[in-house]
Amino acid sequence: MTKLDELLREQLTLSVGDREILTGRKDDRFSQVVRNLVSHRTLEKRGLAEYRTKEGSKRGSYYLTPRGAALLEEEENVIQPDLFD
Helix, strand or coil, rough: CCCHHHHHHHHHCCCCCCCEEEECCCEEHHHHHHHHHHHHCHHHHCEEEEEEEECCCCCEEEEEEEEEHHHHHCCCCCCCHHHHH
């Protein structure tokens, strides 16, 4: 999750609201949303990414599907609004 969070932050312009520290927590709203994407398997359910583990390992990585890659290409030149409003 940490790597996904870092990569997304490099690619997206986060609004003030996205960077707002959550009450009673040490992380911001954006980090919570990234964790939810993973824990709820949202990217997989929407056909945008697949989670794959290496043989003999419990940890894995997300890989974009062709559908996920196409969506990124479509959205590449779109101005990013507040991501979670």
